[in-house]
Every structure is written in C-alpha cells, then in structure tokens.
Amino acid sequence: MENVSSSGKNKPSCACGCAATPANEPRRGFLAKATTLVLGGAALGTPLIVGLISFLNPLRQKTQAGRFYRVATLEALPDDDTPLKFPIIADRKDAWTLHKNVPIGSVFLRRVGPKQIKALSVICPHAGCFIGYDAAAGGFLCPCHTAHFDLDGRREDPEDSPSPRDMDTLDGVEIRGDEIWVKYEQFQMGIAKKVVKR
Amino acid sequence: MKALCSWIESRTGLCGWLAACGAARVPGRVCLCRSLPFVLGFAFVFQAITGIFLLMRYCPSAASAWESVYWLQYEVQGGWLLRAVHHYCGQAVLVLVGVQFVVMILRGAYRAPREFVFWCVLLLGIVTLGLLLTGDLLAWDENSRSATLTRVNFLQSLPEVGGALFKLAAAGPEFGSLTLSQFTTLHALLLPAAFLVLLVLRWWFARRATTVEAAEAPAGSPYWPRQVAANLVGCLVFLTVVFALALAHGTTGDGRGVALGSPANPAEFYEAARPEWAFMGLYGMSEFKVFGGGGTVVHIFIAPSIMLCLFLLMPFTGRFKIGHVLNIVLVVVLLVGDVYLSYKIYARDDSDPLHQAAIRQSQLAAARIPVLIRHHGGIPPEGPLALLRNDPKTQGPALFKRHCATCHDWVGGAADDIKAEESSAPNLFAFGSREKIAGLLDPKQIAGDEYFGNTAFKRGKMVDFVREMFSDMEPEDLEDRNLLVMALSAEAKLPAQKVIDQKDAEQIAEGRELIVDYCTDCHQFGKSGRLGTAPELTGYASREWTVGIIANPADPRFYGKNNDRMQAYAESDDETKNLMTNREIEVLTDWLRGDWYEPEGSGQ
Numbered sequence: 140m141e142n143v144s145s146s147g148k149n150k151p152s153c154a155c156g157c158a159a160t161p162a163n164e165p166r167r168g169f170l171a172k173a174t175t176l177v178l179g180g181a182a183l184g185t186p187l188i189v190g191l192i193s194f195l196n197p198l199r200q201k202t203q204a205g206r207f208y209r210v211a212t213l214e215a216l217p218d219d220d221t222p223l224k225f226p227i228i229a230d231r232k233d234a235w236t237l238h239k240n241v242p243i244g245s246v247f248l249r250r251v252g253p254k255q256i257k258a259l260s261v262i263c264p265h266a267g268c269f270i271g272y273d274a275a276a277g278g279f280l281c282p283c284h285t286a287h288f289d290l291d292g293r294r295e296d297p298e299d300s301p302s303p304r305d306m307d308t309l310d311g312v313e314i315r316g317d318e319i320w321v322k323y324e325q326f327q328m329g330i331a332k333k334v335v336k337r
Numbered sequence: 338m339k340a341l342c343s344w345i346e347s348r349t350g351l352c353g354w355l356a357a358c359g360a361a362r363v364p365g366r367v368c369l370c371r372s373l374p375f376v377l378g379f380a381f382v383f384q385a386i387t388g389i390f391l392l393m394r395y396c397p398s399a400a401s402a403w404e405s406v407y408w409l410q411y412e413v414q415g416g417w418l419l420r421a422v423h424h425y426c427g428q429a430v431l432v433l434v435g436v437q438f439v440v441m442i443l444r445g446a447y448r449a450p451r452e453f454v455f456w457c458v459l460l461l462g463i464v465t466l467g468l469l470l471t472g473d474l475l476a477w478d479e480n481s482r483s484a485t486l487t488r489v490n491f492l493q494s495l496p497e498v499g500g501a502l503f504k505l506a507a508a509g510p511e512f513g514s515l516t517l518s519q520f521t522t523l524h525a526l527l528l529p530a531a532f533l534v535l536l537v538l539r540w541w542f543a544r545r546a547t548t549v550e551a552a553e554a555p556a557g558s559p560y561w562p563r564q565v566a567a568n569l570v571g572c573l574v575f576l577t578v579v580f581a582l583a584l585a586h587g588t589t590g591d592g593r594g595v596a597l598g599s600p601a602n603p604a605e606f607y608e609a610a611r612p613e614w615a616f617m618g619l620y621g622m623s624e625f626k627v628f629g630g631g632g633t634v635v636h637i638f639i640a641p642s643i644m645l646c647l648f649l650l651m652p653f654t655g656r657f658k659i660g661h662v663l664n665i666v667l668v669v670v671l672l673v674g675d676v677y678l679s680y681k682i683y684a685r686d687d688s689d690p691l692h693q694a695a696i697r698q699s700q701l702a703a704a705r706i707p708v709l710i711r712h713h714g715g716i717p718p719e720g721p722l723a724l725l726r727n728d729p730k731t732q733g734p735a736l737f738k739r740h741c742a743t744c745h746d747w748v749g750g751a752a753d754d755i756k757a758e759e760s761s762a763p764n765l766f767a768f769g770s771r772e773k774i775a776g777l778l779d780p781k782q783i784a785g786d787e788y789f790g791n792t793a794f795k796r797g798k799m800v801d802f803v804r805e806m807f808s809d810m811e812p813e814d815l816e817d818r819n820l821l822v823m824a825l826s827a828e829a830k831l832p833a834q835k836v837i838d839q840k841d842a843e844q845i846a847e848g849r850e851l852i853v854d855y856c857t858d859c860h861q862f863g864k865s866g867r868l869g870t871a872p873e874l875t876g877y878a879s880r881e882w883t884v885g886i887i888a889n890p891a892d893p894r895f896y897g898k899n900n901d902r903m904q905a906y907a908e909s910d911d912e913t914k915n916l917m918t919n920r921e922i923e924v925l926t927d928w929l930r931g932d933w934y935e936p937e938g939s940g941q
C-alpha cells in the first residue's frame with residue numbers, strides 16, 4: 140500500500156511500466172493530440188458503425204405492393220354509384236413472420252359503367268388513416284383530421300383540406316371474367332405529389 | 338471507528354463529500370417548492386423500478402405485445418396496479434418538468450448563472466415527451482397503434498428524406514414487430530439513460546449556480562435536515578397523487594387501473610385514434626390550422642422547431658428587461674393556447690357522433706375480449722383477434738351493417754339499433770321470437786313496415802291468409818293462434834326462449850298439429866306439405882334454417898322463384914366467389930338469434 144501511494148506522489152506511471160516522463164513534454168504537440176483523438180474516435184466508432192450498419196437495414200426493405208389482386212366480383216358491386224370497401228387479401232410479411240392470406244389493405248370500388256370500375260385507396264394521403272364512406276354526405280371523410288373528399292376522391296376544399304392531394308386512385312383495374320382485379324399500391328403520404336411508396 | 342472512517346475517507350473521499358452535502362445551504366428559507374428537482378429525481382427512480390418489473394413481463398413483438406400486456410393487466414397479481422402507477426407517474430413527470438420550466442421563467446431563474454440548468458430542464462421536457470410517445474405504442478392496442486402510426490407517418494411529409502426517416506423510425510417499411518422492439522429499446526433504455534444524464538447534469542449545474550449566487554448573497558438555511566424533510570414531503574404528495582389516479586377506477590373489475598383497449602388490427606385503422614393529452618395542443622394546432630394553409634410540415638415540424646429555438650435562446654433574450662417580459666408573455670400565451678386548443682379538440686370530439694360511435698364500438702370489443710379469452714381458456718396462437726372475429730356479439734352488428742342494413746332494419750328501441758339505409762324489408766330484431774311471429778300472424782301488422790310492408794309480399798298470399806283467418810276472431814281462434822306462435826317459435830330453438838319452450842311443451846305439441854292444419858297448404862312442415870311455394874317451416878328460424886336462407890333465399894326450400902330482391906350470399910361451393918364466407922354467415926346467424934357466450938351471472 141505504501142508502495143502505491145509513494146510512487147503515485149511524484150512520478151506518474153502506467154500499469155504497463157512505459158513510464159510517461161515529463162521529460163517528453165515538447166513532443167506532446169499537435170501530432171500526439173491528433174493521434175489520441177483519432178484513436179479514441181476509432182475505439183468508440185467501431186461498435187457504433189457495426190451497429191449502425193444493421194440499424195440502417197430498413198432502408199433496403201420495400202413495401203409490399205405493386206401486384207394485381209383479385210378483390211371482388213362484378214356482382215358484388217351495387218348498380219348505383221355507391222362505393223364499397225373491399226379488403227385486399229394476400230400474404231403479409233411482418234419482419235420474419237409470414238401471415239398467409241390476410242387482409243393487407245383495403246380499396247374502395249365504385250361502378251361508373253356496366254363494366255367500368257374505379258378504385259380508390261382507403262389510405263388518407265395526409266397521414267395514413269383509413270378514409271370512410273360518408274353515406275349522408277355522399278362522399279368520403281377521413282376520421283383523423285376530417286379531410287372531406289367527393290365520390291371521385293377529389294378534395295372538397297383543396298385550399299383548406301389537411302390532405303395535400305386528392306385521394307389516391309389505383310389505376311390498375313382489370314375485369315377478368317366477372318372478377319375485379321386491382322393493382323394494389325401505396326403512396327407516400329403528406330406530400331402534394333402522388334409518388335409510389337417503396 | 339475513527340480509524341475506519343479516516344481509512345475510508347483516504348481511499349474514497351466519501352466522508353468529506355457527505356459532510357459537504359450536509360453543510361450545503363439553500364438560498365433563502367426552507368420551502369416545499371424547492372423540492373421539485375428532488376421529487377423529479379424520485380419520480381425517475383420510481384419509473385425505473387416499476388419499469389424494470391414491467392419489462393420483465395413484456396414481450397415486444399406484434400404477436401405478443403398486446404398479449405403480454407393483457408397478461409399483466411388481467412392475470413398477474415397486482416399487474417394492473419404496476420401498469421397504472423407507471424402510466425400515471427409518467428404523466429406526472431411531464432407535469433413536474435413543465436411546472437419547473439414555467440416557474441423558472443416566471444421567476445427569471447433561467448438567466449445567468451442558471452442558463453445550463455434551464456437548458457437541462459428544457460431537454461428533460463423533450464425527453465419526457467419522447468418517453469410518453471414511445472411508451473404509448475407498447476400496449477399495441479387499437480388506439481396506441483393507430484395514433485402512433487399517424488404521428489410517425491408525418492415524417493413522410495418531409496421532402497426528400499421523409500420516406501427513409503419513416504422506415505428508420507418504424508424499423509421497416511410498415512409498422513410491425515420491429516417497430517415494437519425499437520420503441521421498447523427507446524422507451525426502456527435510451528431515453529431513460531438520456532433522462533438520467535440530464536438529471537445529473539441539471540443537479541451539477543444547479544449546485545454550481547448556487548455557489549456562484551451564494552458568493553454574492555451568503556447565508557440562507559441549511560439543507561440538512563429541514564430541506565431534506567421538505568423534499569420527502571414533496572415525494573409523498575407526489576406518490577399520493579399518482580396512486581389516487583391509479584386507483585381512480587377502483588381496485589376490482591376489468592376496467593381498473595389503465596384500461597387496455599382491444600388489440601391492434603394491422604388491416605384496420607382505429608377511427609377514433611387520438612394522441613395523449615400531452616400532444617393534444619399540437620394536434621389542435623395543426624387541426625385548426627393556427628398558422629394558416631402551411632400544411633403538415635409547418636404545423637408539425639417548423640412551428641414546434643421555432644418554438645424550441647425561442648426557448649433555447651431565452652437565457653440570452655432574457656438579459657434585457659423587455660426580453661424577459663416577452664419571454665413571460667410567450668410562455669403564458671403558449672400555455673393558454675395549449676389548454677384552449679386541447680379543450681377545443683375534446684369538445685369537438687365529444688359532440689361528434691361518428692367519433693363517439695367508434696369509441697363505443699372499440700370499448701365494447703375491449704370489454705368483450707377478456708370474456709372470450711377466459712371462455713377459450715387462453716389466447717390462441719392466431720391471436721386474440723381470431724377470437725373476436727368469431728364472436729357473434731361483437732361481429733354480428735358489423736356484418737349486419739355491411740350486408741343487410743341496405744334493406745333490413747334491426748330496431749328494438751335500444752341504443753345499438755341499426756337503421757337501414759333505406760328500409761325496404763322486414764325488421765329483423767328479435768328474429769324468430771314469439772313476439773316477432775305473433776306480429777307476423779296479426780292482420781294489422783303483417784302488411785306494415787315491420788314485416789312485409791315494403792316488399793312484394795305485401796300483396797301476397799300470406800297477407801291474404803292472415804287477414805282472412807285472424808281478422809274477426811272468436812276467442813278459441815285467438816287461442817289457436819297463440820299455440821301456432823308458440824310452436825313455430827319453438828322451431829327456432831332460441832337460447833333466450835329455452836326455459837319457456839320447455840315450460841310450454843304441451844301447448845307447443847298442440848301448436849305443431851295446428852301448423853299442419855293451417856299452414857301446409859303452402860308450406861312444408863315435417864312430412865306435411867311440400868317445398869317450392871313458400872319457405873319451409875320445419876326448423877323455422879333455427880340456426881341451420883337461417884344460415885340456409887342467407888346463403889340462398891331463392892332455393893326451393895325458401896322463397897324459390899318468389900324471392901323478392903334478397904341476394905344469395907353464399908350460392909357457390911367455392912367460397913371465394915361468395916359475398917360472405919360460410920363462417921361469416923354463421924356468425925351473423927348466431928347474432929340474429931342471440932346465440933353467443935355470456936359468462937354466468939352477467940344478466941344475459
């Protein structure tokens with residue numbers, strides 16, 4: 140014990156015995172400081188970088204969309220122009236879990252001609268709530284920040300609407316026999332331009 | 338003893354440090370109001386302890402987050418209390434930090450030499466908001482998922498980087514398991530660590546500031562023991578408030594503590610989703626467009642950032658008298674504005690029938706789920722939603738609204754009545770019951786709106802028959818009709834009529850013979866009569882019969898060629914071609930017939 144305290148008093152020494160003596164004073168110049176900083180940064184940075192690499196993995200992942208799905212039969216749609224909401228049934232992957240045949244989203248379908256169907260995404264372009272059909276008003280209403288849309292999905296009050304753009308139309312609609320197939324896509328929210336979300 | 342003391346002191350310096358602490362003085366008099374920082378430290382320890390115990394029972398993944406919270410809330414002894422105190426203490430921490438922040442500004446204590454103390458408190462407030470936001474998601478119930486998803490979605494509105502930021506925040510392209518584990522890490526590790534660092538720094542800076550101030554104005558009162566006692570009283574008051582809130586909903590029943598909503602459904606969006614109270618002002622600000630047509634980016638990102646910058650600069654602007662006054666005005670305006678906007682939102686939601694309906698529906702589901710889980714004996718691996726999907730009580734109304742309420746009413750004078758968009762078919766309330774059938778055999782009612790009034794059968798044979806048979810009745814005819822009603826209704830085997838059906842077994846047997854006499858000219862009943870002219874009466878309104886008529890009303894067994902407008906919901910053997918799945922029809926049928934599980938003693 141005495142040993143430690145006596146040696147600690149005058150000469151600073153290192154456990155490895157490399158005796159850092161005050162005689163080296165002049166050499167503690169810029170180079171030494173820079174080296175120390177770089178070494179320290181490298182020591183701290185290594186685990187951080189290794190972690191960050193996997194942290195950034197989500198950027199490589201894509202939303203699952205862009206395929207055609209069978210949504211409904213022609214018969215299921217009423218003859219008037221009331222829109223009906225239909226689920227898109229497909230496989231949904233949540234990280235490592237694969238859910239077979241579950242609803243992955245919904246679309247509004249509306250008949251505009253005997254064999255002509257219009258499809259609108261239920262996802263609000265504002266912040267992604269699900270828009271509902273408001274039968275009383277004869278249009279659509281988003282429950283989260285009350286954006287109103289007409290039957291074609293146009294904003295009722297473009298100046299004042301919380302939504303930056305009209306409802307997103309799904310342009311890939313195909314009639315195969317008596318079945319309605321829709322190309323399901325999601326779009327980036329909160330911006331005026333309709334950009335497919337990836 | 339002395340030797341021991343000096344040995345410890347020489348190695349650690351602890352004794353000197355303790356002595357210094359004991360000799361510390363508070364400026365001015367000992368006061369409860371000075372205990373705020375201490376109480377905040379205590380609250381952190383409280384959250385750390387309760388949080389660790391919660392974390393031991395929590396599984397952050399989409400398939401088990403809600404389930405593990407359910408387990409805590411309903412099965413673990415005292416689990417509900419643990420959740421509740423952790424929840425309310427979190428809210429109280431925000432209030433504490435807020436009060437400290439405002440008091441510092443009002444008192445001018447954010448200026449030199451306390452700038453760093455002030456910044457620490459400001460950052461503590463932000464970290465607390467982060468803790469509330471991340472903690473909210475973890476329960477993974479309808480509201481927590483939807484409300485958080487909306488807020489994270491706002492990131493997408495940032496130009497260029499939005500999409501990438503969203504993916505990073507959600508730890509994937511969609512909200513899911515990884516979002517939960519990331520939020521758990523933030524909530525239980527990173528943010529608390531930041532909170533702790535800020536607490537220590539705050540304490541450190543405050544001590545330095547006190548020393549600087551004490552040099553100018555010495556004296557004051559000793560810290561030990563009176564101020565310490567005052568601090569502990571502060572802690573007790575704090576604890577009392579937290580426990581009072583946690584126990585406000587009682588200590589028994591499913592709703593005690595903090596209610597757990599029904600589990601998040603990734604395919605749906607909760608219509609009444611709202612942020613917690615702490616964010617309501619911000620929500621109101623963007624909702625009422627305080628800054629005009631600037632849109633989301635302005636209201637959610639730019640305006641709050643500007644406010645934050647103003648706060649950060651306060652110690653400098655406050656050096657001037659006018660700046661100090663402006664700072665006070667700013668804080669008061671923001672506080673009043675926050676309260677006002679929050680109030681406006683609550684008032685708007687309160688008077689919005691759609692919003693209230695969504696809440697009611699969600700509460701019904703949330704109350705129903707524990708019942709179903711107990712009945713099932715546990716949660717199946719497919720998750721609690723699978724139980725809910727097969728539950729007639731909660732799913733029936735939704736299916737009815739979707740498929741039947743275009744034409745049919747379901748109206749019995751209760752709050753949950755379902756009105757048809759355009760009532761053009763019989764009211765299906767109390768389907769198959771004695772009252773319902775009695776009305777059908779009543780000449781005054783059968784052609785009314787409740788029955789065939791709006792259908793092609795208004796001028797049909799059945800209406801003629803009922804008018805002819807039962808218009809001017811002798812007393813014994815009346816009795817006959819009564820027996821007919823009992824017998825026909827007994828065919829339905831409704832759970833609600835089980836007792837009276839058993840009691841009236843004799844009359845029912847008589848009634849069955851009358852059915853053969855009266856009805857089998859057109860209807861088939863047992864071996865009498867034949868199919869093709871009118872619906873079969875064997876098993877009328879029974880489960881099997883009802884499933885059949887929904888599947889295909891134009892089947893010869895039902896209306897055949899006379900079918901009036903009703904769609905066939907499951908005509909084909911290929912389920913994907915049908916309007917409803919077989920399972921859905923069964924659930925709807927069970928609901929129409931009032932046939933679902935209720936725990937004993939629930940009054941149903």
Ligand code: FES
Binds near residue numbers: 284
């Ligand atoms: S999410 Fe639809 S209005 Fe905000």
